[in-house]
Amino acid sequence: MTDFKFVLCLLITVSSILASAQTTINGSIKDINNQPIEGASIYIKPDIFSITNSEGLFTLLNAPKGNYNLKISHLGFKTIFDTIQVDSKNNTFNYILNPDFLNLHAVILTGNFTPKTQLESSTSVSRLNSKSINKIYPQGTANLLQNIPGTFTDASTGEVFTRVYTRCISAAAEDDMGWYYVSLQEDGLPVSLVQHSYYGPDLFHRVDLTTSRVEALRGGSASITAMNAPGGVYNFISRNNISEKLNGEIQVQNGIQGANNNPLYRIDAVLGGGLGNKWFFNAGGHYRHNEGARSTDFTFSKGGQFKFDIKKENKNGYFKFYGKYLNDFTNRYNGVAATNWNNPKAAFGQNFNATALLMPEFNASIPDGRDLTSTNRFNPANGVHAKDLAFGIDLFQNLGNNWSVKNNMKFSSKKANWQTSISNAFVSISDFIPYYLVSNGNPFPIGQIVFKDVNSGNELARIDNSGIFSGNPSEYLTSGTLPNDAIMGTSTWYKDNNADEFMQQLTLRKEWDNHDLNFGFATGFSNTSVFTQGSFAFSTYENNPRMLQVTLENPGDSVIALSDEFGVSNYGGLFFTNSRAKISQIATFANDSWKLSDKLNLDLGLRFESITHKGSNDRSTPFTQVGGLDGDETTAYDNNILTPTGERDNFDYNYNYVSYSFGINYKLTDDASIFGRLSRGNKAPELNYYFNNFANVPINQAGKIQEINQVEVGLKSVLKNFSFTSTLYWSALKNIGVSNFEFDDESGSIFYTPIQFNSSRTLGLEWEASYNPIQYFAFRFNGVLQDPKATKWNIYDASGTVDASDDSITDYSGNTLAFNPKLMFNLSAEFSKDKLSSFVKWKYTGKREGNNANAFQLDAYSVFDAGVGYKISKNISANLLVTNLFNSDGLANFFGANTFGANSNGVTSEFINENPEASFIVVPILPRSTLLQLNYSF
Numbered sequence: 001m002t003d004f005k006f007v008l009c010l011l012i013t014v015s016s017i018l019a020s021a022q023t024t025i026n027g028s029i030k031d032i033n034n035q036p037i038e039g040a041s042i043y044i045k046p047d048i049f050s051i052t053n054s055e056g057l058f059t060l061l062n063a064p065k066g067n068y069n070l071k072i073s074h075l076g077f078k079t080i081f082d083t084i085q086v087d088s089k090n091n092t093f094n095y096i097l098n099p100d101f102l103n104l105h106a107v108i109l110t111g112n113f114t115p116k117t118q119l120e121s122s123t124s125v126s127r128l129n130s131k132s133i134n135k136i137y138p139q140g141t142a143n144l145l146q147n148i149p150g151t152f153t154d155a156s157t158g159e160v161f162t163r164v165y166t167r168c169i170s171a172a173a174e175d176d177m178g179w180y181y182v183s184l185q186e187d188g189l190p191v192s193l194v195q196h197s198y199y200g201p202d203l204f205h206r207v208d209l210t211t212s213r214v215e216a217l218r219g220g221s222a223s224i225t226a227m228n229a230p231g232g233v234y235n236f237i238s239r240n241n242i243s244e245k246l247n248g249e250i251q252v253q254n255g256i257q258g259a260n261n262n263p264l265y266r267i268d269a270v271l272g273g274g275l276g277n278k279w280f281f282n283a284g285g286h287y288r289h290n291e292g293a294r295s296t297d298f299t300f301s302k303g304g305q306f307k308f309d310i311k312k313e314n315k316n317g318y319f320k321f322y323g324k325y326l327n328d329f330t331n332r333y334n335g336v337a338a339t340n341w342n343n344p345k346a347a348f349g350q351n352f353n354a355t356a357l358l359m360p361e362f363n364a365s366i367p368d369g370r371d372l373t374s375t376n377r378f379n380p381a382n383g384v385h386a387k388d389l390a391f392g393i394d395l396f397q398n399l400g401n402n403w404s405v406k407n408n409m410k411f412s413s414k415k416a417n418w419q420t421s422i423s424n425a426f427v428s429i430s431d432f433i434p435y436y437l438v439s440n441g442n443p444f445p446i447g448q449i450v451f452k453d454v455n456s457g458n459e460l461a462r463i464d465n466s467g468i469f470s471g472n473p474s475e476y477l478t479s480g481t482l483p484n485d486a487i488m489g490t491s492t493w494y495k496d497n498n499a500d501e502f503m504q505q506l507t508l509r510k511e512w513d514n515h516d517l518n519f520g521f522a523t524g525f526s527n528t529s530v531f532t533q534g535s536f537a538f539s540t541y542e543n544n545p546r547m548l549q550v551t552l553e554n555p556g557d558s559v560i561a562l563s564d565e566f567g568v569s570n571y572g573g574l575f576f577t578n579s580r581a582k583i584s585q586i587a588t589f590a591n592d593s594w595k596l597s598d599k600l601n602l603d604l605g606l607r608f609e610s611i612t613h614k615g616s617n618d619r620s621t622p623f624t625q626v627g628g629l630d631g632d633e634t635t636a637y638d639n640n641i642l643t644p645t646g647e648r649d650n651f652d653y654n655y656n657y658v659s660y661s662f663g664i665n666y667k668l669t670d671d672a673s674i675f676g677r678l679s680r681g682n683k684a685p686e687l688n689y690y691f692n693n694f695a696n697v698p699i700n701q702a703g704k705i706q707e708i709n710q711v712e713v714g715l716k717s718v719l720k721n722f723s724f725t726s727t728l729y730w731s732a733l734k735n736i737g738v739s740n741f742e743f744d745d746e747s748g749s750i751f752y753t754p755i756q757f758n759s760s761r762t763l764g765l766e767w768e769a770s771y772n773p774i775q776y777f778a779f780r781f782n783g784v785l786q787d788p789k790a791t792k793w794n795i796y797d798a799s800g801t802v803d804a805s806d807d808s809i810t811d812y813s814g815n816t817l818a819f820n821p822k823l824m825f826n827l828s829a830e831f832s833k834d835k836l837s838s839f840v841k842w843k844y845t846g847k848r849e850g851n852n853a854n855a856f857q858l859d860a861y862s863v864f865d866a867g868v869g870y871k872i873s874k875n876i877s878a879n880l881l882v883t884n885l886f887n888s889d890g891l892a893n894f895f896g897a898n899t900f901g902a903n904s905n906g907v908t909s910e911f912i913n914e915n916p917e918a919s920f921i922v923v924p925i926l927p928r929s930t931l932l933q934l935n936y937s938f
Contacts, residue, residue: 023086025060027093028052029072032775033834037097040074044084063091072097078718079105081670101770101780102723103127104671104716109188110235111217111225113507113518113591113605119716122603122663122675123221124150124727126768126782128214130239133207135839135867137883137931138253138266138288141184141205145234146843147826148216149782150727150766152819154178156892156923158292159301160202160384161332166218167729168762168788168820169231169708171736172683178202181231181683181708183222187238187322187394189410189503190227193526194583196687199497203416204326204388205236208286209249209268210307212239218766219710219731223659223681224605227503227524227585230659230681230708238307238322241272241282248272248284248938255931259354262291262300264931275310283308293926294333294356295544298381303328305388317397317404324390331383334358334424335895335921341856341912344891347898347919348426348484348541352889353927355543357424359490362454362547364566366492367629369533369576369620369643376533378492378568382419389413402511409504418495422534425489425900426541426919429463430473433900434487437536438550438562438569439639440622445562447554449474451482451538454547454567460540462553483542489900491534491574499528519590526583530691533642534575538567552636561635569637571629573622576642579691581615581651603663603677611655611684616648619696651690653702657682672717681708685737693739693755704735704757724769732761738795753796756809760817762788776833783825783844788817793852795905815854818904819893821846823860835871840864850894851904855912856920861890863925879933884926893923 029040029052036056043049050058065086070093072080077097084093100106104118111123118125126148136144140159145151152170154163163170163178172180176197184191184201191201217225217233226233241247248271255264270284285306292300309322336355338344346352361381368374392410399405427434435445446468451461461482465474507520538548547567552560563569591605620642623629628639661679668674685703714727736758764786771779793812823846830839843863850856864886869879896902897911898919907920 023063023065023091025063025084025086025091025093027058027095029056029058029074029095029097031077031097032099033832037074037077040072040077040097043071044068073105078723079671096775098772098775099778100718100723101778102718102725102768103129104718104723104725108215109237110185110215110233111221113225114509114516114593118725119671119673119718120601120665120667122601122665122677124218124712124714124725124729124766126216126218128216130212133211133214134879134933135881137255137865137881137929138207139293139883139926139929141202141207141234142178144207144214145216147782148214148234149768149826150218150764150784151216151232152821152824154892154923156925157332157334158926159206159330159332160386161198161200162202164234166232167710167731167764168760168786168817169219169731169733170820171733171738171758171760171817172706177686177688180686181229183226183229183233185226185233185235186324188235188408189392189505190229190524192414192499193227193501193503193524193585194499194528194581194687196530196691198418198493198495199416199530203384203386204414206286206305206326206328207236208284208305209251209270210238210282210284211236213237218727219708219729220677220679220712221603221605221661221663223679223708224589224591224607224661227522227587228609228611228684230679230683238309239270239272239282239284241280241311243272243280244274246271246273246938250936252934253931255929257291257293257929258295258927259351260295262293264291264929265289278313280311280313281309282311290330292331292356293929295354296331296356296358296360297544298361299329301328301330301383303330316399317395320394322392322394324388326386326388328386329383330386331358331380331420333923334421335893335923337426337898337919338922339917339919341916341920344859344920344922350543352891352924353887357488357543357545359421359488359492359537359539359545360547362566364492364564364568366494366533366535366568367571367638367641369572369641370531370578372623372629372641372643376494378419378494380420380492382417384420385415385417387415404509405507406509407504407506409502412499412501414497414499414501416495416497418493418497420493421490421537422493423490423900424545425902425921426484426486426898427489427900428486429461429482430465430468430485432468433489434536434538435465435468435562437574439628439636440570440573442639443636445552445560445636447552447557448477449562450551450553451487452549452551454549454565457549460548483540486541487548488539488541488545490537490539492537492568493575494533496531497528499526501526514595516593516595517590518592519588521586521588523587524583524585526581528583528687529580530577532575532577533572535568535572536570536574538563538569558634561637563637564635571638571641573640573642576618576620577691577695578618578620578644579615579687581613581687581690583614583687584612586610599667601665601667603661603665605661605663607659609657609659609682609684612653613655613685613687613690614652615687615690616650617690617694617699618644619647619649621645649694649697649699651699655684655702655705657684657705668717671719672715674713674715676713677711679708679710681710682706683708689737689755703737706736707734708732721772722769724767726765726767728765730761730763732759732791734759736760738793753798756794756796758790758794759792760788760790762786762817762820776831778830780828780830781825783823785823786820787822788820790815790817790852795852810853812852812854815852816849818849818852818854819858821848821860837869838867840866845890851896851907853905853908855907855909856894856904858891858894858922861888861925863888863890875937877935877937879935881931881933882928884928887928888925890925891922892925895921895923897921
């Protein structure tokens with residue numbers, strides 16, 4: 001018994017000594033505004049760590065006395081490393097986390113098969129978090145991406161029909177194919193599998209409070225991680241709710257835009273929380289009503305989207321079911337007329353900041369060329385009506401023995417219906433084109449032409465065009481005249497696009513020793529169709545165009561209607577495309593992340609992709625019947641409708657290629673690394689190759705696969721008050737298919753010129769930096785300096801006719817690559833203290849060549865944005881945002897001479913010398929807009 005008491009006493013004594021040698025560490029973590037940070041990780045040993053609560057407090061239990069290396073980290077903040085001494089006197093430690101504006105310690109998913117921090121990754125990736133997104137005026141996806149270094153964006157047309165590309169990999173991404181080389185993604189899967197003219201992924205993407213962050217990968221590993229998108233990936237990652245508590249945010253926005261202070265009304269909302277038993281949900285979306293930044297007589301955009309996900313977590317992973325419903329109307333702006341080639345100024349009373357030059361609202365019924373017993377409703381106010389219904393499943397599970405599996409799959413049904421105008425060129429009343437285009441010269445109206453205002457019925461002008469073929473100008477017969485003695489060369493642009501799509505990516509992961517192997521396969525299937533129909537339309541050429549009802553009223557003869565009551569002429573006679581295609585994309589990939597040492601990591605990736613395009617184009621011919629469709633010889637506007645002949649030109653081509661990417665990352669310190677990467681990517685043709693280039697001719701050859709080679713070297717570092725990344729890159733692009741959109745003056749037809757295959761190369765430097773000289777103040781600076789060259793560049797000159805006998809090819813090899821600035825940057829100053837925050841941002845876009853001939857240059861321009869925010873209470877905040885503060889009138893694009901059917905490549909140095917006073921078409925950037933936001937979060 002005595003021995004037992006001795007042992008018991010000894011155990012109690014030892015336990016007391018050990019207990020006295022251990023203690024509890026307490027503390028708090030706050031941001032620079034003295035606000036608690038929830039979810040920060042505090043670590044001193046593998047078995048001694050903690051996470052801060054909603055009040056920013058943490059507790060580390062059972063810490064033996066002694067000295068420790070403390071690490072504190074949280075997404076969006078700079079990591080703190082500190083040496084602390086744990087004793088019996090004072091074990092309370094309080095810290096302030098400074099913002100990590102570049103998110104170099106944040107985990108990046110895009111471009112990496114294995115989640116890595118930016119410092120550990122051998123890729124050029126940038127990140128925009130929700131706070132950054134909230135400071136950007138909501139003008140669409142491309143507008144938001146202007147804040148990504150090394151990314152050229154053109155959002156001058158509005159929310160859709162935009163252009164986005166990186167590292168001057170751009171040549172096939174001009175005009176109507178603006179996302180050709182890059183992948184726009186939501187949560188790791190593409191928004192859309194296919195692209196073709198006027199059908200791009202931005203049609204089906206909107207940014208709202210459901211977006212948590214954006215990860216932007218430029219070139220590099222995009223060749224092995226994305227489907228047919230070697231130029232880069234822009235991945236919009238949805239909000240991920242992991243809180244059991246009900247939480248959310250409501251945002252109400254009211255803005256004014258442009259010279260007329262057009263209103264914008266918008267409401268966003270997101271709600272999430274736990275459902276019990278490890279089930280979570282998140283749901284939200286937005287609705288907006290936008291009168292537009294320029295002058296139109298209709299609502300420019302309206303509609304919105306709803307997104308949701310339901311997630312179940314278990315000890316080995318999670319299962320998530322998600323979906324989206326988008327139902328949205330929006331339009332896009334055309335160009336504005338200018339004169340003075342050296343210093344462009346708006347012409348014909350137009351204004352770079354206010355003029356839209358779009359047809360006004362009207363409701364017409366135009367015969368459907370596919371079935372002449374039916375009609376298509378046409379109203380320019382509808383713009384493009386985009387609908388997208390999508391559902392998906394995302395699954396992740398640890399399988400044991402260092403194996404895991406992830407599978408993400410999505411089905412979507414998309415519809416896009418265009419009802420808008422294409423072209424807005426100056427056409428003189430003495431030009432034969434508008435009269436010819438009434439019915440492609442069947443018959444040609446000669447004599448007294450009468451123009452009436454569609455809405456009032458009043459006669460505006462009466463002219464005599466009898467001398468048109470002898471070179472004499474048309475003469476006014478009364479005192480009434482048309483503005484600028486012209487009409488607007490425009491067409492009703494009706495398109496029906498449909499696509500049912502399924503896409504999936506399965507990844508298996510195995511970790512062992514110093515290797516992290518990821519392999520799997522990705523598939524995508526799309527069943528798509530497109531119908532395009534164009535009719536000439538009569539409208540005035542002035543700031544706010546009016547539709548014109550036009551008649552031929554020769555004395556003694558019957559009155560001939562050259563347009564219908566809405567001003568529409570040549571029903572379905574300008575364009576006809578009726579095509580369908582089935583696309584399959586199948587890829588298999590493997591990537592090994594090999595840890596050669598504690599500091600050195602090698603990344604080796606390979607991807608084999610097989611893409612099949614199978615479909616057909618309908619051949620067409622004008623409908624011929626005396627008196628046209630209605631049999632009435634006094635109506636000339638329905639005499640030339642393009643209809644199917646019954647013949648189809650089929651295509652069935654397969655594209656196979658192998659891409660690879662090798663990267664290396666060397667960790668200099670815990671806060672600095674250098675990396676290098678060599679990549680070889682490929683780009684298979686998009687469907688526009690078949691739909692545009694083979695009108696009424698056999699599709700007798702496959703398109704060429706473009707080849708992209710890139711080399712890059714970069715440095716990333718986080719210092720006490722300064723963070724930066726810089727990447728030096730070289731990229732080369734081969735087999736670029738180039739074709740021009742042209743108008744044949746003689747036949748009245750619109751056609752694409754034979755495709756030419758060219759190449760380009762670029763050497764550039766990207767950078768991204770933030771500097772915090774004092775606690776509440778920060779500078780941010782990012783941009784790109786680059787030298788883009790057209791190493792081989794041929795342009796097909798059709799001489800204005802479809803007849804090939806007078807055609808020629810012009811060589812522009814060695815010129816600067818068109819539309820790519822040599823310098824772009826964003827410089828901002830940000831202040832945040834207590835309840836007040838503010839910023840001012842300078843966006844600079846350098847001089848660009850306006851075409852491949854380097855005959856016309858788009859001058860550099862600057863845009864200044866500013867904002868101020870105030871936290872009214874714990875749950876309520878307000879922000880005031882202004883974009884284009886000084887109403888800069890920069891020019892984003894160039895469409896060539898101001899004539900119907902012209903294109904940018906038609907302007908050469910010789911043309912400018914011979915036509916110094918000629919007008920031309922440019923696309924100005926959007927004017928000043930101001931927005932007030934009110935946020936309530938809980």
